Each structure stands twice: as C-alpha cells, then as structure tokens.
Amino acid sequence: MFEASSREIRDQKLQAAWRRAFLFVTILLILPVGVILWILAMKGGPALSWAFFTDWPRDGMTAGGIFPALIGTLWLVGVALVASVPVGVAAAVYLSEYAPDNALTRLINLAIINLAGVPSIVHALFGVGAFVLFFNMGTSILAASLTLAVMTLPVVIVSTRESLQAVPRAFREACWSLGATRWQTIRHVVLPNSGSGILTGIILEVSRTVGETAPIMFTGAAFFLPILPSGVGDQTMAMSLHLFVVATQVPGVPVELPFGVALVLVGMVLALNAISIVFRTRLRRRKKW
Amino acid sequence: MVESFVSKLEVKNLAISYRGAPALSAVNLNLAPNEILGIIGPANAGKTSFLKALNRMDEMTPGMEVEGTVLLDGMDVRSWRNPYALRRKVGVVFPLPVGLPLSIRDNVTFAPRMAGVRSNQDLDGIVEKCLRRAALWDEVKDRLDSLGSLLSGGQQQRLTIARALSQDPEILLLDEFSIAVDPVTTMRIEEVLKELKEEMAIILVTNLTQQARRLADRTAFFLSGQMVEVGETEALFQGKVEDPRTQQYLEGSFG
Numbered sequence: 200m201f202e203a204s205s206r207e208i209r210d211q212k213l214q215a216a217w218r219r220a221f222l223f224v225t226i227l228l229i230l231p232v233g234v235i236l237w238i239l240a241m242k243g244g245p246a247l248s249w250a251f252f253t254d255w256p257r258d259g260m261t262a263g264g265i266f267p268a269l270i271g272t273l274w275l276v277g278v279a280l281v282a283s284v285p286v287g288v289a290a291a292v293y294l295s296e297y298a299p300d301n302a303l304t305r306l307i308n309l310a311i312i313n314l315a316g317v318p319s320i321v322h323a324l325f326g327v328g329a330f331v332l333f334f335n336m337g338t339s340i341l342a343a344s345l346t347l348a349v350m351t352l353p354v355v356i357v358s359t360r361e362s363l364q365a366v367p368r369a370f371r372e373a374c375w376s377l378g379a380t381r382w383q384t385i386r387h388v389v390l391p392n393s394g395s396g397i398l399t400g401i402i403l404e405v406s407r408t409v410g411e412t413a414p415i416m417f418t419g420a421a422f423f424l425p426i427l428p429s430g431v432g433d434q435t436m437a438m439s440l441h442l443f444v445v446a447t448q449v450p451g452v453p454v455e456l457p458f459g460v461a462l463v464l465v466g467m468v469l470a471l472n473a474i475s476i477v478f479r480t481r482l483r484r485r486k487k488w
Numbered sequence: 489m490v491e492s493f494v495s496k497l498e499v500k501n502l503a504i505s506y507r508g509a510p511a512l513s514a515v516n517l518n519l520a521p522n523e524i525l526g527i528i529g530p531a532n533a534g535k536t537s538f539l540k541a542l543n544r545m546d547e548m549t550p551g552m553e554v555e556g557t558v559l560l561d562g563m564d565v566r567s568w569r570n571p572y573a574l575r576r577k578v579g580v581v582f583p584l585p586v587g588l589p590l591s592i593r594d595n596v597t598f599a600p601r602m603a604g605v606r607s608n609q610d611l612d613g614i615v616e617k618c619l620r621r622a623a624l625w626d627e628v629k630d631r632l633d634s635l636g637s638l639l640s641g642g643q644q645q646r647l648t649i650a651r652a653l654s655q656d657p658e659i660l661l662l663d664e665f666s667i668a669v670d671p672v673t674t675m676r677i678e679e680v681l682k683e684l685k686e687e688m689a690i691i692l693v694t695n696l697t698q699q700a701r702r703l704a705d706r707t708a709f710f711l712s713g714q715m716v717e718v719g720e721t722e723a724l725f726q727g728k729v730e731d732p733r734t735q736q737y738l739e740g741s742f743g
Contacts, residue, residue: 300550373586375548377599377651378576387598392589487589488637 239462246459260423260449265460270427271340271435272467275415276408278344278431279351284401286348287355294356295363296371296385315353319413322350326418341431343419350414351404358400362393367488395482399475406471410464412439422448438464495559496521496689497542497659502556504537504546511537515556515715517708519659524681524690526704526721528697528737533710535693539661542691543578544571560659576603579652583664585644587636592619592628595636595647599654614654621684622650623676642673649677653684660690666699678703697738701725709734 203211254264290307298304326346336342366389374384412420420437422444428435442464446457497519504512512534519525527535537552539545544565546552558565560577568574576599588595596618597611605611615632619625624646628639636647645665652660662681666674681690681703694700700707701721708718709731717730729735 369582369584369586370588372545372548373582373588373648373651374598374602376543376545376575376578376580376582377602378572378574378655379599379602380572383602387602388588388590487635488587 236465239458239465243455243458243460243462246455247462251459252463256423256445259451260445261452261456265438265441265463267424267427268436268438268441268460269463271420272409272438274340274428274431274435275344275347275419275437276405278340279347279408280401280405282345283348283352283355283404287352288359288397290352291356291359291363292385292390295360296381296389311353311356314349315357317350319350319411322346323414323417325349326414331418337432338417338421338434339419339432340428340435341419343415343435343437344431346414346418347408347411350411351408354404354407355400358403359393359397362396362400363389365396366392392487395478399478399482402471402475402478406468406475409467409471410439412443416440438467494521495519496523496561498557498559498562499542500557500559502538502541502554502558504534504541504555505553506537507551510713512710512713517715517718519689519691520705521658521689522685522687523706524685524692524704525718526700526707527691527693527710528695528700528707529710529716530737532712534713535710536663538710539580539663539691539693542659542661543575543580544568545575545580547571572603576655577658579655579657579660581645581648581652581660581662581665583667585641585648585668587639587644587647589635589637591633592636592639592647593632596650596654598651603655618650618653619647621653621680622646623680624650642669645669645673646677646680649680658688660684660688661693662690663693664695665692666694666696674699697740709737711737 251264252269253266255266257263294304294307298307323346326342326349330336330342330345331338334342336345370388370392371384374388375381379387415437419434420440421434422436422440424434424436438460442457442460445452445460495518497517499515499517499519502512502515502517503510515538517525527538529535537546540549540552541554542558542565546554560574565574588598590598593611593615594601596615597605600611600614605614616625616629619628624643627643628647636644639647645668649665665677669677678699681692684690692700692703704721706718707721707724709716709724711733716734719728719730724734725738727735729738
C-alpha cells in the first residue's frame with residue numbers, strides 16, 4: 200500500500216534534479232570569491248611580513264611596507280564613523296519611532312534610497328564641490344571622511360531602522376500604556392534590544408568604507424606623503440588608493456607588492472564581516488523573548 | 489448598587505474611527521468605583537478600541553481618531569496636559585502576555601522608575617507588593633533577576649498584572665487576558681480580580697461570556713461598532729434584556 204505511482208517517482212526524480220541544479224548554481228557563487236582569495240594569497244602572500252605592516256614605502260614606492268597607508272585608512276574610517284553614526288542612528292530612530300506616515304517621511308525615505316544608489320564617483324565630485332571647495336576644508340582627512348560618511352549614511356540608516364523595527368511593537372505599547380514617554384521607551388527597551396543589530400550595520404559600513412577609492416581620491420587621499428597626518432586638516436595616504444598607485448601608476452614595482460596590499464585590504468574587509476557575523480549569531484543565540 | 493453612584497469614569501457619546509472608517513459609535517457608559525464592568529461581544533465589535541480611547545493610547549496609534557468625552561473623576565481626560573500621568577492612573581493588561589525583555593524585577597519597577605522613583609527600598613517594596621497581589625510572588629521570588637519575557641505564558645500574564653498595579657492605578661483595563669493563559673491561571677487571575685475590585689474599578693473585556701458572569705457586576709454588549717446595551721450581569725443572563733441580539737449572543741446563537 201506504500202508503493203509510489205510512476206507519476207510520483209517521476210516527480211521525485213524531477214525534484215532531486217532541481218535540488219542539484221540549485222546547489223550547483225549556489226556553488227558557482229562561491230567560486231569567484233575562492234579564486235580571488237586564492238590568487239591574492241598565492242601572489243601576495245610572499246610580500247607579507249611584520250615589516251610590511253610597519254615600514255614606509257621605499258625606493259620610489261617599489262619596495263618597503265604600507266604603514267602610512269594603513270594608518271591613513273584608520274584615520275579616514277574613524278572620522279567617517281564619528282560623522283555618520285550619530286547622524287545615521289538619530290535619523291533611523293526618528294524614522295522608526297517618531298515619523299508619522301506623511302509626505303515628508305516618504306520624501307526622506309526616497310532620498311535615502313537614492314543616496315544609496317548614487318555612484319561613488321559622483322559622491323567624490325560632490326565631496327570636492329561641497330567639502331573641499333565650498334566649506335573650504337581643502338583636500339584633507341576631514342573632507343574625505345565626510346564624503347565617505349555621506350556615501351555610507353544610507354547603510355547606517357537602513358540597517359539601524361531594521362534593527363529597531365525588529366523589536367516587537369507590543370513592547371512599545373506596553374511601555375506607553377505604563378505612562379512611559381516615547382523617549383523612555385526607546386532608551387530603556389528599544390535601543391538595548393537592537394544594539395547588536397545596529398553594531399552589525401556599523402561594521403558593515405566600516406567594511407565598505409575601507410575599500411572605497413573614488414570618494415577619497417580627490418578629497419583627501421594622497422599619492423605619497425613622507426609624514427603621517429597630524430590632524431583631520433592634513434592629507435593622508437590610504438590603503439585603497441595606495442593599491443591603485445602601486446598597481447598602475449609606479450613603474451618597476453615587484454608583482455608581490457600590489458598583491459600584498461590587496462591581500463591586506465581584502466583581509467581587513469573579511470575580518471570585519473566575520474566580526475559582524477559573530478555579533479549576529481550571538482544576538483540570535485541570546486534569546487530574550 | 490447600580491442605580492445611583494458617583495461615577496469613577498464617565499463616557500459620553502464616544503465615537504472611534506480609523507482613517508475615517510468608523511469602528512465604534514455613540515457609546516455612553518458609567519463606571520462606579522469598585523465595580524467590575526464586563527464588556528462582551530464578537531471580534532471587531534470595537535472593544536479593544538474602546539479601551540484604547542480611555543487612556544489616550546489612540547494618540548500612539550496611527551490613524552485612530554476619537555470623538556466624544558471621557559471623564560475621569562469628572563475631568564475630561566482629553567484636557568489633561570500630561571497623558572503620561574493619566575496612563576499611570578489606568579493600568580492595562582493586553583490579550584497576549586507582554587513580558588518586557590527586562591528582569592522580572594525591572595518589569596514591575598519599570599513604570600515607577602520612569603515616573604521618577606529612585607529609592608531601591610521603595611522599588612523593592614513595590615516589587616513584592618505587586619507580585620503578591622498578582623499571585624506570582626511565591627513562584628518567582630527567588631529569581632527576580634531572570635528575564636520576565638522568558639516566563640511561561642500564564643506567569644507572564646500575571647507579571648503584566650503586577651506591572652499594571654505598580655503605580656496603584658485607579659482603574660484597571662483587561663483586554664481578553666485569558667486568551668493565552670491556561671484554565672488554572674485564568675481562575676487564579678479571576679480570584680485576584682475579585683480582590684482588586686475592593687480597591688479599584690475594573691473594565692474586563694472578555695470573549696468568555698461565563699467569565700463576565702463570574703466576575704462582572706454589570707456587563708455591556710458590543711456588536712459591530714455599537715454598544716447594544718448595558719445592564720446588571722445576572723439580569724442579562726436571566727434573559728432580562730432590552731435587545732434580542734444580546735440574548736442570542738449570550739445563548740451562543742452567533743458570535
């Protein structure tokens with residue numbers, strides 16, 4: 200009585216075939232990532248050493264390390280975070296917790312989506328026009344970081360808003376009905392329960408900021424500098440631009456050098472993404488409701 | 489006791505709509521101090537909307553509009569400058585138990601802390617008193633620092649009652665509190681309500697007509713956005729109704 204009809208057997212075979220097809224396509228997806236990492240590790244691996252991280256470029260940038268570019272990237276990312284996180288989180292709190300559903304709110308949402316879709320080179324030109332020239336910051340860490348901040352704001356806003364929305368509305372209503380204000384509810388119940396999600400979004404923002412080249416090229420990143428920046432008014436070297444320079448602009452660079460720079464850059468991004476994944480899994484495991 | 493009393497709460501010509509679509513109209517009701525008023529009726533009758541209008545939670549609900557007057561101790565609640573103070577006088581218990589993702593202690597002390605109570609001694613006193621009144625103290629007294637949102641459904645519902653009592657409300661609103669609660673817990677909460685009645689007025693929205701019969705002094709019947717009638721509970725159940733639909737509902741003919 201449990202024999203399958205020929206139609207059922209055919210359906211089962213078909214279903215197995217589809218399953219394999221989907222699996223194959225999914226595996227195709229990891230292929231480029233794997234190949235990129237493999238090539239970077241093979242060709243750039245020999246360049247890596249402790250000195251590579253702590254030395255300055257030497258011999259017309261054909262030898263030596265990446266120290267000033269590494270420090271410069273930390274500067275750029277750090278200042279960009281200081282500028283974008285407070286604004287982004289505040290905007291997300293407003294949109295998630297306060298904003299009425301009206302024309303203004305819809306306009307803001309439209310602006311965020313469009314901001315996310317603007318190509319980075321356009322952000323770069325905006326940065327030159329707005330920060331470098333109009334606000335008279337010159338080419339500086341401040342101008343470059345603010346350009347990066349504007350570019351990554353949508354990421355912070357959208358990810359923060361989604362983390363806030365993940366806190367059930369029933370919690371808010373319970374708090375309000377107890378006589379708590381909106382802000383007390385946000386401060387004591389909503390934000391503490393969306394912190395990990397917000398942090399994940401910020402880390403993803405950082406990992407994107409680290410790799411961006413176009414927005415900093417004309418606004419604050421330099422080809423080569425003999426000294427470290429001493430403040431946000433100075434120019435700086437940066438990892439992404441340094442990769443572009445040693446890969447295409449300087450003759451006679453040994454092949455492992457640009458690959459080494461690329462490997463470090465990709466390593467930074469991967470490490471940050473890994474941290475954000477750890478945060479997310481910890482968030483899921485520590486069930487609070 | 490019903491014929492003449494000084495109203496704790498007086499509702500006059502209350503009408504509620506959501507984005508222009510009427511949900512409840514022309515409700516006139518009084519609530520005596522120390523009375524349990526039952527509200528029965530099928531889904532979509534406007535019972536929950538009615539409760540929201542009483543403590544001005546409509547202001548937190550997008551699209552919800554309220555007309556008419558609600559008087560608490562003779563004062564129009566809409567004219568209160570401070571809706572938060574109003575909500576502190578009116579405790580609410582929701583259908584699905586909502587333990588906040590805080591410790592049991594912090595769940596109970598949340599409202600007093602938000603209202604500015606700082607002394608740990610006072611707060612500890614509130615925790616014990618409210619948990620005892622909600623018949624939960626003995627079960628949780630040894631783990632007050634564990635998460636309130638991870639208690640069982642029945643315990644969470646008693647936790648929300650303790651929380652609703654934390655500011656000594658004058659009115660307690662219960663919205664179908666027994667929906668997600670086992671029968672034993674339901675009975676325990678019903679006992680609690682009978683005791684609380686000595687100290688406050690209670691509005692009990694319920695799907696269970698027999699629960700209204702067990703607890704309510706008077707019962708109002710809501711149907712499709714209207715209050716059909718309100719009367720003494722026993723009289724209604726004995727068939728002394730003004731509207732035949734009330735009797736049909738009580739007999740289980742529809743709804």
